[in-house]
Amino acid sequence: MKYLSETALRASALGVALMATTASVALAEKAVTIGLTADPSHLYPLAGEELSSNIMYYHIYDPLVKRSTDLTFGPGLAESWENVDDTTWRFKLREGVKFHNGNDFTAEDVVFTVEKARESIRPDLVANIASISAVDDMTVEIKTPKPYAVLPNDLAELLILDKEYTTEVGDEKMDREPMGTGPYKLENWTKEEKLVLSAFDDYWAGEPKIDTVTFRPITNPATRTAALLTGEVDVIQDLAVRDVDRVKSEDGFEVITRPSLLNLVLAMDMREKSPTIEGENPMTDQRVREAIARAIDANAINEIVMNGLATPSDQFVPESHIGHADGMSFREMYPVDIEKANELMAEAGYADGFTMTLDATNNRYVNDAQIAQALASMLAKINIDLELNIMPKSNFWGYIRVPTENSSFIMSGWDVPEGDAGSMYGALFYTRDKKEGYGQVNRGSYSNPELDALVDKADATPSIEERDAYLQEASKLLLEDIPMIPVHYEQDIYAVRDGIHLEPRVDKFIWAFDMDVAE
Amino acid sequence: MTAFLQSEFFHNYCRSSSAMIGSGLMAFFALAVLIGPFLVAQNPYDNATLNLLDSYKPPMWLEGGDPQFPLGTDGQGRDVWASILYGARISLFIGLVAMIASCTIGTVLGLIAGFYGGLADSIIMRIADIQLSFPSILIALFLMSAVGTGIDKVLIALTAVGWVVYARTVRGSTLSEIEKEYVQAAKVAGLPNTKIIRKHVLPNVLTPLIVIATIQVGTFVLIEASLSFLGVGVPITKPSLGLLIKNGFDVLFSGLWWTSVFPGFAIMMLVFGINLFGDFLRDELNPRLK
Numbered sequence: 105m106k107y108l109s110e111t112a113l114r115a116s117a118l119g120v121a122l123m124a125t126t127a128s129v130a131l132a133e134k135a136v137t138i139g140l141t142a143d144p145s146h147l148y149p150l151a152g153e154e155l156s157s158n159i160m161y162y163h164i165y166d167p168l169v170k171r172s173t174d175l176t177f178g179p180g181l182a183e184s185w186e187n188v189d190d191t192t193w194r195f196k197l198r199e200g201v202k203f204h205n206g207n208d209f210t211a212e213d214v215v216f217t218v219e220k221a222r223e224s225i226r227p228d229l230v231a232n233i234a235s236i237s238a239v240d241d242m243t244v245e246i247k248t249p250k251p252y253a254v255l256p257n258d259l260a261e262l263l264i265l266d267k268e269y270t271t272e273v274g275d276e277k278m279d280r281e282p283m284g285t286g287p288y289k290l291e292n293w294t295k296e297e298k299l300v301l302s303a304f305d306d307y308w309a310g311e312p313k314i315d316t317v318t319f320r321p322i323t324n325p326a327t328r329t330a331a332l333l334t335g336e337v338d339v340i341q342d343l344a345v346r347d348v349d350r351v352k353s354e355d356g357f358e359v360i361t362r363p364s365l366l367n368l369v370l371a372m373d374m375r376e377k378s379p380t381i382e383g384e385n386p387m388t389d390q391r392v393r394e395a396i397a398r399a400i401d402a403n404a405i406n407e408i409v410m411n412g413l414a415t416p417s418d419q420f421v422p423e424s425h426i427g428h429a430d431g432m433s434f435r436e437m438y439p440v441d442i443e444k445a446n447e448l449m450a451e452a453g454y455a456d457g458f459t460m461t462l463d464a465t466n467n468r469y470v471n472d473a474q475i476a477q478a479l480a481s482m483l484a485k486i487n488i489d490l491e492l493n494i495m496p497k498s499n500f501w502g503y504i505r506v507p508t509e510n511s512s513f514i515m516s517g518w519d520v521p522e523g524d525a526g527s528m529y530g531a532l533f534y535t536r537d538k539k540e541g542y543g544q545v546n547r548g549s550y551s552n553p554e555l556d557a558l559v560d561k562a563d564a565t566p567s568i569e570e571r572d573a574y575l576q577e578a579s580k581l582l583l584e585d586i587p588m589i590p591v592h593y594e595q596d597i598y599a600v601r602d603g604i605h606l607e608p609r610v611d612k613f614i615w616a617f618d619m620d621v622a623e
Numbered sequence: 624m625t626a627f628l629q630s631e632f633f634h635n636y637c638r639s640s641s642a643m644i645g646s647g648l649m650a651f652f653a654l655a656v657l658i659g660p661f662l663v664a665q666n667p668y669d670n671a672t673l674n675l676l677d678s679y680k681p682p683m684w685l686e687g688g689d690p691q692f693p694l695g696t697d698g699q700g701r702d703v704w705a706s707i708l709y710g711a712r713i714s715l716f717i718g719l720v721a722m723i724a725s726c727t728i729g730t731v732l733g734l735i736a737g738f739y740g741g742l743a744d745s746i747i748m749r750i751a752d753i754q755l756s757f758p759s760i761l762i763a764l765f766l767m768s769a770v771g772t773g774i775d776k777v778l779i780a781l782t783a784v785g786w787v788v789y790a791r792t793v794r795g796s797t798l799s800e801i802e803k804e805y806v807q808a809a810k811v812a813g814l815p816n817t818k819i820i821r822k823h824v825l826p827n828v829l830t831p832l833i834v835i836a837t838i839q840v841g842t843f844v845l846i847e848a849s850l851s852f853l854g855v856g857v858p859i860t861k862p863s864l865g866l867l868i869k870n871g872f873d874v875l876f877s878g879l880w881w882t883s884v885f886p887g888f889a890i891m892m893l894v895f896g897i898n899l900f901g902d903f904l905r906d907e908l909n910p911r912l913k
Contacts, residue, residue: 484671
């Protein structure tokens with residue numbers, strides 16, 4: 105039995121009725137229902153950032169530079185761009201683009217968006233823009249504070265707002281009644297129930313193939329699988345790894361996987377005193393950090409908890425990225441060796457181990473709570489008593505927020521869609537409170553002047569080769585010092601019913617504009 | 624002892640198969656909880672004894688099973704059988720302690736309301752009425768999300784839910800007792816109120832509570848299981864029966880049924896036994912049914 109989504113069913117029923125009466129063929133409206141892991145928190149791009157919201161943003165708005173499914177960058181609302189000098193860029197905007205309310209897209213909107221972002225809670229979006237001005241209606245000029253080779257990549261995350269509408273309705277209303285130039289507009293949104301988008305017929309890149317897209321938040325992975333198998337939804341995100349074989353064995357469904365950029369990492373606290381550890385913090389000793397790294401069996405986690413659907417990480421960034429150190433692998437540097445780990449603990453004076461708490465989520469990463477439990481039993485082998493503080497992601501981000509007053513050991517993911525290690529190293533490892541825009545998510549309070557210097561040099565050169573060399577050196581330093589343990593890259597796993605065409609994106613942002621439904 | 628063996632209660636007990644089954648199940652669980660953990664090799668709550676490589680082993684009679692894990696293992700390599708024994712311990716502990724706490728608080732409040740009447744009665748009974756108008760799981764969920772998770776928090780939530788039924792029952796019995804001559808006589812004799820309540824009223828209102836208390840242990844085990852299933856109960860490294868079912872539920876579709884079915888069966892038998900025995904007690908102790 106093949107199920108169709110409700111709307112499609114209704115539409116085709118209507119079609120059949122029409123055929124019966126008038127004997128003419130009615131064109132069925134294409135619709136798709138997508139089961140997401142969570143409801144979006146926002147629809148206003150400057151109000152926050154997380155996966156479900158990001159997915160909605162790219163349906164409703166457009167950036168100047170478009171990031172493709174496989175992380176290459178091409179024209180979006182900007183048709184072309186050029187370097188006027190080392191720090192000046194000129195972007196030629198696309199003509200004839202309209203917002204959903206009919207307003208024309210102009211340079212004024214771009215300037216407005218940059219300025220608006222600067223005073224919002226997402227100033228990081230425009231951190232590398234010193235100034236912006238409209239040269240004419242269809243051209244903007246952007247100056248960077250220093251030579252910055254990857255500005256267009258950054259701009260792929262800045263979604264353009266309509267100056268007139270946004271000013272008129274205000275931030276709060278933008279969150280409920282968003283308006284952009286994107287391929288879809290918001291039809292209605294019942295929080296935690298469903299969000300319906302309808303095609304924007306005047307979209308500049310052509311009319312979307314699917315007319316109605318419904319997103320439904322289904323948090324429980326087993327329920328999500330069930331929703332797909334019963335035909336309640338057509339596509340699901342994050343199919344549970346345990347359910348992959350089952351869905352594959354059913355007729356009429358397809359499992360689609362793709363390696364993701366999301367690196368699951370364990371951040372260790374480097375302060376002398378750590379919130380959940382009594383006495384001195386053992387993790388300030390590199391030997392203890394190495395012992396922890398050697399006690400964690402990433403391959404076992406991959407095979408058993410992840411059902412083989414992950415890739416143990418060799419470094420902090422994937423091989424494709426600028427700054428990946430050639431030929432180095434964390435897994436080869438610190439292979440699993442409990443004996444050696446116990447020796448290192450003894451050398452550091454912690455043969456009897458210590459107790460600390462791991463903060464982790466239970467609904468953000470694939471099988472996160474199970475991974476946390478597995479870590480507890482692995483670290484117990486080197487006498488580290490790991491208590492688990494597991495919470496839903498809605499509490500998690502606030503709980504671990506810098507200056508991390510509660511945490512000693514944090515499991516979180518980091519992904520670098522910019523294709524470059526620089527932003528990650530600057531945010532995660534640069535000494536905190538030293539330089540504006542750096543070290544803002546350095547949750548382990550890591551501080552190493554050598555690393556700071558390398559990141560500074562990388563960010564000051566206009567040459568991609570030099571940047572790569574500095575960042576590779578930084579990677580090497582981090583792999584030796586172990587301020588953080590990389591665990592694995594997730595694989596994004598989707599399941600769709602037959603007839604749905606879905607090409608997964610590296611950044612996980614499901615985009616209905618690229619999808620299609622067979623007639 | 625001989626008096627008990629010759630009593631009508633014991634006679635009826637021997638004739639009632641449901642009472643025998645119920646008490647048999649309860650005795651089995653009591654034994655399992657008391658000595659069970661000494662019979663299994665693995666302590667599922669000690670992380671150092673778990674090995675991830677042992678995870679998702681099927682029960683021993685299926686292909687790939689391991690006699691070391693008679694009912695198979697869960698996703699962390701925990702022996703399901705050992706987890707049930709340890710989990711039943713937590714579930715029963717929570718059920719019993721919360722029952723005792725609810726019973727104590729409810730009885731005291733019921734006595735106060737029934738004996739003194741007036742304002743105290745109105746306040747206590749209105750709170751009870753309000754509470755009864757909400758489903759107990761909802762109140763427990765609300766409290767748990769407000770105070771956080773953990774065994775102590777579960778106990779607080781269950782007690783907050785459970786005291787009402789005692790308070791109402793005790794108040795009713797107290798109202799009828801204080802009308803009787805012996806209480807009137809005690810009052811005339813000038814005994815202090817506390818002594819009248821303690822020595823005369825309390826012993827005469829206790830009988831119906833035995834039934835309520837027995838059945839409530841079963842109810843509490845179920846509510847705790849529901850709370851844990853919803854993720855607001857006991858900590859994840861020390862699973863109770865409910866949390867075991869939840870962990871297993873996530874992989875139920877994948878054919879790994881033993882991780883949830885066995886704990887589910889255990890909880891069912893436990894509550895079944897308690898309810899059977901509770902029913903028997905109700906029939907026996909209710910004078911109207913005789």
